[in-house]
Amino acid sequence: MPQIQIPSPLRQYAGKQASVNVPAKTVGEALVSLVSQHPELKRHLYNDDGKLRAFVNVYVNDEDMRYLQKEATALKDGDTISIVPSIAGGRCAAI
Amino acid sequence: MPTLSDVTTPETILSNDEILRYSRHLIMPEVGMEGQRKLKAAKVLCIGAGGLGSPLALYLTAAGVGTLGIVDFDVVDYTNLQRQIIHTTADVGRKKLDSAADKLKAINPFLNLRTFDMKLTSANALDLFREFDIVADGTDNFPTRYLVNDACVLTGKPNVYGSIFRFEGQASVFATADGPCYRCLYPEPPPPGLVPSCAEGGVLGILPGLIGVIQATETIKLILGQGDSLAGRLLLVDALGMKFRELKLRKNPDCPVCGTHRTITGLIDYDRFCGIRGQEAAPATGGNLSEISVEELKKKLDNKDDIFILDVREPHEYQICSLNGYLIPLGDLPKRISELDSSREIVAHCKMGGRSAKAVAFLQQSGFTKVHNLTGGITAWAERIDTKMPKY
Numbered sequence: 098m099p100q101i102q103i104p105s106p107l108r109q110y111a112g113k114q115a116s117v118n119v120p121a122k123t124v125g126e127a128l129v130s131l132v133s134q135h136p137e138l139k140r141h142l143y144n145d146d147g148k149l150r151a152f153v154n155v156y157v158n159d160e161d162m163r164y165l166q167k168e169a170t171a172l173k174d175g176d177t178i179s180i181v182p183s184i185a186g187g188r189c190a191a192i
Numbered sequence: 193m194p195t196l197s198d199v200t201t202p203e204t205i206l207s208n209d210e211i212l213r214y215s216r217h218l219i220m221p222e223v224g225m226e227g228q229r230k231l232k233a234a235k236v237l238c239i240g241a242g243g244l245g246s247p248l249a250l251y252l253t254a255a256g257v258g259t260l261g262i263v264d265f266d267v268v269d270y271t272n273l274q275r276q277i278i279h280t281t282a283d284v285g286r287k288k289l290d291s292a293a294d295k296l297k298a299i300n301p302f303l304n305l306r307t308f309d310m311k312l313t314s315a316n317a318l319d320l321f322r323e324f325d326i327v328a329d330g331t332d333n334f335p336t337r338y339l340v341n342d343a344c345v346l347t348g349k350p351n352v353y354g355s356i357f358r359f360e361g362q363a364s365v366f367a368t369a370d371g372p373c374y375r376c377l378y379p380e381p382p383p384p385g386l387v388p389s390c391a392e393g394g395v396l397g398i399l400p401g402l403i404g405v406i407q408a409t410e411t412i413k414l415i416l417g418q419g420d421s422l423a424g425r426l427l428l429v430d431a432l433g434m435k436f437r438e439l440k441l442r443k444n445p446d447c448p449v450c451g452t453h454r455t456i457t458g459l460i461d462y463d464r465f466c467g468i469r470g471q472e473a474a475p476a477t478g479g480n481l482s483e484i485s486v487e488e489l490k491k492k493l494d495n496k497d498d499i500f501i502l503d504v505r506e507p508h509e510y511q512i513c514s515l516n517g518y519l520i521p522l523g524d525l526p527k528r529i530s531e532l533d534s535s536r537e538i539v540a541h542c543k544m545g546g547r548s549a550k551a552v553a554f555l556q557q558s559g560f561t562k563v564h565n566l567t568g569g570i571t572a573w574a575e576r577i578d579t580k581m582p583k584y
Contacts, residue, residue, distance in 0.1 A: 109523060115433075125470075137523075151380035159439050181428070181439065183378040185334045186359035189232050 125168030243400030244330030
């Protein structure tokens with residue numbers, strides 16, 4: 098089963114897990130499965146129009162899915178999907 | 193980049209003292225006399241003298257980079273010392289530039305140090321970058337990251353990038369002649385509401401050391417023209433798992449600043465681009481949020497009024513200090529709302545007042561009417577009511 102790696106800023110919305118196994122044949126299915134398992138992740142990964150946010154990159158193994166077939170990219174057993182959000186530093190934002 | 197013609201100028205000839213100092217470089221064929229003269233001819237600009245800037249500046253100085261510029265306008269604070277190793281306890285309250293300059297000159301008197309006591313802005317970045325060969329980005333916020341990136345692309349200077357968060361870091365080299373830039377990787381910043389808060393922030397003290405040294409390594413490799421640079425690769429460091437991974441980065445043909453049809457040809461307003469107006473200000477919430485000051489709360493507690501204090505911080509923050517409130521971390525509030533009694537007067541607080549404002553807005557939407565936000569959070573309490581309470 099493909100595995101999605103969850104970066105630490107988003108782990109709190111994924112039951113504090115570092116990785117989640119997803120029964121999926123494409124990247125799109127994997128993300129849908131992830132968000133259905135952990136609904137709180139949705140607003141962090143998708144904008145109001147249901148599109149993946151521009152500061153969240155998705156990689157299949159070491160390749161950016163934007164340069165594969167995006168959400169239609171086929172997955173096989175053992176593939177690793179990484180969600181890589183932009184990070185700026187350790188400063189505490191008052192929110 | 194320094195060219196060979198720069199290296200053969202008389203100014204880069206090493207004195208006997210310098211030859212002795214750099215002997216462990218000179219006896220390596222990858223550096224040698226030619227490489228050491230390239231280092232001496234090089235001009236590197238370091239943005240920030242903080243967590244990443246500390247190891248960057250220290251190692252570049254020790255390695256013999258001839259000219260090091262540092263931009264910073266900040267003052268050393270006690271909370272910096274856990275990771276910003278160029279500064280010492282005695283430096284608290286001093287300008288970071290002055291503190292850094294003392295250490296760097298002590299390490300290497302041959303350094304030509306240029307300090308810029310200012311905030312890097314769209315008005316000054318291009319002229320400043322033109323005076324250097326390489327820019328090393330040690331900033332800690334999104335507006336400056338995009339500013340550094342765009343200014344590097346526009347002036348043709350490589351951007352040696354490093355970024356840290358909690359236990360994780362990223363490093364790469366952007367804006368080389370054929371390589372991708374930061375916008376190719378991340379076209380847009382996160383909206384301010386999704387930037388990690390106090391509860392999720394923080395950084396392991398060694399992490400900027402780890403990432404800053406990777407940046408220093410990449411800077412030196414660019415100067416020497418040796419090895420495989422991180423251009424086109426994003427290095428991910430997970431210190432907790434002690435895992436290093438790398439991802440492929442590609443130049444985005446649609447990139448607004450370095451792509452084929454460029455829409456950004458000059459620097460823009462980066463605070464606006466990142467949706468920030470006054471970064472230190474608490475975010476705007478609903479509008480009619482009921483606020484209570486720490487003085488008012490103290491009075492009510494002294495009067496033995498029936499007040500239910502709701503602490504929406506994380507358990508590890510509660511261990512540092514508390515108002516003996518009832519702890520429900522903000523993230524758990526929706527599923528634990530039934531633990532609260534809406535008939536009682538509730539004062540919600542967090543560290544600074546931001547998370548508790550969200551909690552109050554949520555509770556109001558859920559039908560609570562007697563719920564107030566403690567303005568300034570437990571930090572205001574520690575500053576104005578109980579000055580013996582630790583601040584963090």
